[in-house]
Amino acid sequence: MTRVEMTVNGKPVSGEVEGRTLLVEFLRDRLRLTGTHVGCDTSQCGACVVHLDGAPVKACAALALDLQGADVVTIEGVAAPDGTLSPVQQAFNEHHGLQCGFCTPGMIMSATALLRDNPRPTEAEIRDYLEGNICRCTGYHNIVKAIMAASGQDVSAVAAE
Amino acid sequence: MYDFEFAKPGTIAEAAAALKGEGAQALGGGQTLLPTMKQRLAAPELLVSLSGIAEMQGVCVSDAGEVCIGGATTHATVAREAAAHYPALADLAGRIGDPAVRNRGTIGGSLANNDPSACYPAAALGSGARILTNTREIAADAFFEGMFATALEEGEIITEVRFPVPQVAAWAKFAQPASRFALVGVFVARFADGVRVAVTGASSDGVFRWTEAEAALGASFEAEALAPLSPPGGDMISDIHGSGDYRAHLVKVMAGRAVAAAG
Numbered sequence: 227m228t229r230v231e232m233t234v235n236g237k238p239v240s241g242e243v244e245g246r247t248l249l250v251e252f253l254r255d256r257l258r259l260t261g262t263h264v265g266c267d268t269s270q271c272g273a274c275v276v277h278l279d280g281a282p283v284k285a286c287a288a289l290a291l292d293l294q295g296a297d298v299v300t301i302e303g304v305a306a307p308d309g310t311l312s313p314v315q316q317a318f319n320e321h322h323g324l325q326c327g328f329c330t331p332g333m334i335m336s337a338t339a340l341l342r343d344n345p346r347p348t349e350a351e352i353r354d355y356l357e358g359n360i361c362r363c364t365g366y367h368n369i370v371k372a373i374m375a376a377s378g379q380d381v382s383a384v385a386a387e
Numbered sequence: 388m389y390d391f392e393f394a395k396p397g398t399i400a401e402a403a404a405a406l407k408g409e410g411a412q413a414l415g416g417g418q419t420l421l422p423t424m425k426q427r428l429a430a431p432e433l434l435v436s437l438s439g440i441a442e443m444q445g446v447c448v449s450d451a452g453e454v455c456i457g458g459a460t461t462h463a464t465v466a467r468e469a470a471a472h473y474p475a476l477a478d479l480a481g482r483i484g485d486p487a488v489r490n491r492g493t494i495g496g497s498l499a500n501n502d503p504s505a506c507y508p509a510a511a512l513g514s515g516a517r518i519l520t521n522t523r524e525i526a527a528d529a530f531f532e533g534m535f536a537t538a539l540e541e542g543e544i545i546t547e548v549r550f551p552v553p554q555v556a557a558w559a560k561f562a563q564p565a566s567r568f569a570l571v572g573v574f575v576a577r578f579a580d581g582v583r584v585a586v587t588g589a590s591s592d593g594v595f596r597w598t599e600a601e602a603a604l605g606a607s608f609e610a611e612a613l614a615p616l617s618p619p620g621g622d623m624i625s626d627i628h629g630s631g632d633y634r635a636h637l638v639k640v641m642a643g644r645a646v647a648a649a650g
Contacts, residue, residue: 228393245393245434246424268422270565272487281463281490287421288491291393292414292436336486357567358485 232296234259235303243290250274250285253300261301261331265360272359275332276300282339284358301331304338314338314376321381323372325363332359337373346377349384388424395436399443399546403521405435406542413437413544415496416461418488437495443546448472453517454552458495458545465494475556475649479510479574482560484567495545501593503534503624504568506560508594511548513574513585514556519547533592553578555608557648559641561588563628570629571637573597575645581605584642589634591622600642610643 227242234257241256253259253276262285265273269287276285277299304312311319314337324330333356340347340355347355352370361369375381396402406413410432414420423429437443443459446468454473456465466481466489483489483497483506497507498518511518511527518525521544530538539545553576560572569588576583582604584597597619603612618639623631 245391246388248421267425269418269488272485275487278490282487283490284487287418287488289393289414289417289421289434289436292395292417292438294395339486355486358487 228291230290230294232290232293232298234298235300245289245291247290248286249276249278249288249290249293249298252290253285253298259300259302263328263331265328265332270358270360271329272332272336272356273329275335275359277335277339280339280342282336299335301334304334312338314341314373317372317376318369321368321372321375323364323369324361329359329361329363333361333369337369337376340373341377346379347373349374388421389427389430391431392433393436394433395439397439397441399440399521399544402435402437402440402544403542405433406544408433411435411542413499413542415459415493415499416491417496418484418492419496419500419502437493437544443495446472449549452552454550456494456548456550458519458547459493460495462489462492462494462497473550473552473556475553475558475574475576476510476514476550479506479558479560482506482558482562494548498530498548499537499539499545501531501535501537502568503590503593504563504566504570504572504588505594506558506569506572506587509569509572509574509585509587510550510558511585512594512596513576513583514550514553515576515578515583516551517549518545519549520544521546528596531594535593551578553583555649557645557650559645559648561637561641563588571634571641573638573641573645575604575642575649577604577608577649582608584645586619586638586642589619589623589638591624595619595621597638597642600639604646608646608649610646613639613643613646 231240263273265271274285412431414436443457462480470477516527556576563570571588574585584600618635623634625631
């Protein structure tokens with residue numbers, strides 16, 4: 227076991243981990259931050275997406291020990307400290323961008339990263355960016371709509387097809 | 388996955404020393420190796436991460452005009468930083484996998500693994516790139532030795548890849564819709580002294596140069612120049628996603644699209 231130290235959601239954290247301990251295991255099992263989900267565990271589905279030094283990565287495909295000193299933000303770190311939802315979270319709520327909710331943490335993290343790089347993405351750009359985030363309930367329409375709304379674009383004409 | 392010792396050296400020399408150990412394996416971004424280890428298809432005793440080596444990071448342009456990419460540079464960084472210097476290469480890097488994978492996966496890891504459907508081998512072979520390691524330089528033409536096989540020795544590290552910049556080039560990828568690997572991908576590059584056409588995803592031997600197309604395009608750099616050619620022969624991959632004949636047909640289609648896109 228080796229000690230790993232990193233910053234998670236703005237707070238310094240540390241713990242003893244094995245070589246094989248994945249970032250997502252460190253987050254969920256040690257830090258009890260269970261908002262980050264494990265869907266497929268084969269880096270396909272994107273339910274485990276977190277931000278690593280500002281960029282979205284799949285937490286099931288990164289080793290905790292490889293991230294010594296890293297700055298990680300999970301879904302628990304997205305809302306304001308007083309619980310006010312972020313614009314993306316608020317838009318998912320308002321536009322029903324989820325059904326079962328399992329993929330939602332990863333969707334929110336990816337969407338947040340997209341809007342940071344591209345503040346007014348087109349529908350096609352949103353769908354392309356969500357390539358690695360799989361949702362088996364919604365058919366994606368309301369997810370795309372929510373992200374467009376979070377970017378301040380008018381979605382009144384965007385109907386679920 | 389089975390447990391292992393973990394090392395994260397800060398220099399190429401330290402990494403090379405660590406990789407001399409019994410059962411040691413280099414770790415790039417881990418986007419292929421970690422899933423492989425989870426399936427217990429690989430079980431290294433020591434994993435040596437290359438992501439902490441500053442001298443293996445980043446994109447620059449050499450005095451000779453080559454685009455030089457550190458072996459531990461992520462696909463996302465190449466997509467961003469090579470765009471002004473070699474747009475076709477940046478386009479290829481920016482369409483590997485998905486955004487989260489591109490933030491971890493590295494060029495050195497992709498080339499060293501030489502997956503027969505990976506994107507980067509097509510760019511390296513199609514550009515006539517030079518692959519620099521901790522001990523030597525290997526021409527792309529001598530680097531790829533068949534499915535998951537390369538000229539790399541045990542413990543040898545890809546420290547940098549140098550791409551000559553062609554006059555025009557383009558990458559045409561027919562993505563396998565689930566994996567985002569290339570069902571067939573063709574990289575076409577026209578240099579002053581000839582055209583190179585590299586194909587990934589199609590052959591059981593991995594990336595290859597389609598020399599008949601290179602000759603035809605060398606005479607006339609138009610998609611129509613490919614029309615008289617038969618699809619490439621050889622042992623094509625055949626699976627539930629496409630037969631060998633289908634892949635061979637796609638090679639010709641995607642090569643034509645790449646030429647049209649290169650203009």
